[in-house]
Amino acid sequence: MQDALKEIGRRRFLRRSASAIAFGTAALVLPAARAEEHKPVDDPMRVPGALPRPYGERSPFEKQQRLGGAGPGAPHGWGTNAPNNFNSGTPIQDLHGIITPSALHFERHHNGVPAIDPDRHRLLVHGLVERPLIFTVEELERLPSASRIAFLECSGNTWDGWREAQDVAVQDLYGLTSTSEWTGVKLSTLLEAVGVRREATWMLAEGSDAAGLDRSVPLTEDVLNEAMICYGQNGEALRPEQGYPLRLLLPGFEGNINVKWLRRLKLGTAPFMTRWETAKYTDLLPDGTAYQFTLIMEAKSVITYPSGQQQIRPGFHEISGLAWSGRGRVTKVEVSLDGGRLWQAARLQEPVLPKCHTRFRLPWRWNGQEAILQSRCTDETGYVQPTRQDLVKVRGTNSVYHYNAIQSWRVERDGRVRNIYA
């Protein structure tokens, strides 16, 4: 605390000094100029700029932010709504490439973000193992590490797609998906260290948040090959909202099972049937039964420009969007300008990685006539993203989770873009 105060004091001093120096220098040559931090100057070539600083921040001109949410149908945003929010969506309409800045990674937590001292945090691995072990975060960081760029998507992303179409922005509908470079220890390394028994087929993962969130993970071949216990996100430590200091990463699986603030892994022979895999995160079907353990996020894509609530002018536009699949690589994204009658291939921007956001682009000249923009992706298994009509035919509209139908944006004659079902 004392150090933090000192640091703030020092920064203020530096800032003031920078301004004073800048002002002093500028005053000699151009008295009208002012070089105050966070304020634009008339001519940045004539005023000395700001000094180096210990931890960078984005330009004060950049205002993109996450969108607070409180569930299907509830009001979204911050302000008076903030106390009800339990998630926040990434502004995917504003992002470039495929990486989500850590500060804009979507959030979903079940009783707030815990404040965890990494020196006091421990991970216990036990159950059907030869040697139950307790690891410190530092010990996990010393084990052989791996990095992987992968998407995480809340299985409730686009849950409003099951309801009537609302006139909302893409962030509101699709913001609960993000991509990061994740770094950590492979689960297989830990399982070898504890001597996992052959009969272990399921693993309980438990977080140390106020929800104590627990999920059962099937030890499939993919999980054994790809699962990681992560401490790194985009080159630095995990953000608290993403599980600091430790989280589970199961590439391609629904966000909820990628347990954050991970404190325990327990090996067993059956799923543990926790609240989050029975009462929630199951998909109710028209006949009243529900899918359980629908863990893989199926292929999905969305055009992020132009998208909901944006306003465009006639002329050249580069249509751009994101596509991803929990089953592997995206192999094709097609775009339609007429509501799905004609399709043309979009260009996939490198890198195209398995279980990762893939950026697609298509040049377009808008002639001012009504257009309905859609994107449809195909993954390496041959799976093709379905139309909403086909999805609803099988799943009905009560599933809540795992909505992945083709999105339609109507560009109206005045250039306004609107979310519709086409």
Place this chain on the structure above:
Amino acid sequence: MDGYATSTHKFVIAGMAALVVVFGVVSFGRSAEERGEYGLGRPATDKEIRAWNIDVSSTGEGLPLGQGTVKLGAQVFAAKCAVCHGPTGTEGPKDKLVGGQNTLTTPKPVRTIGSYWPYATTLYDYINRAMPFNAPQSLTSDEIYSVIAWLLFQNQVIAEDVVIDAQTLPKVHMPNRNGFIPDSRPDVR
């Protein structure tokens, strides 16, 4: 006896020599790291594991001592749960816990403990770790068993005089026990 000891000794020594040879051959070319032996992580004691091992399985493993009654459950629920779930568990504003029977196929399904949850044991696992929302892990095992008893009674799953404990809870048959099917995606063609 001496002779036996001597021959045993010889056997042990020969055995150890053989083990050294075998171990040497088996481990040849594989480093300690390749065998997963990093010397990192310390053994967890039984006592430590007991303190961390808070989950309850669907067959009831992990359920603690203690017992609960519908009567005490009504008091605990009114004092600590009703503010979010409503006086009878049906009003909200947070999750509805009671009712919802025969709604799962309607346009507005109400997923409650009685209408949706497949296992009664999940109630202990969840309430113990996560409820009440503003003070998780603050209830005693008797209070948790009692709230469960009250919720199951309100949902007409058990009779009013049933005592809920580690033996009875896993045997409670939930109405929607058979309502779940495995993921059969891809299901849309």
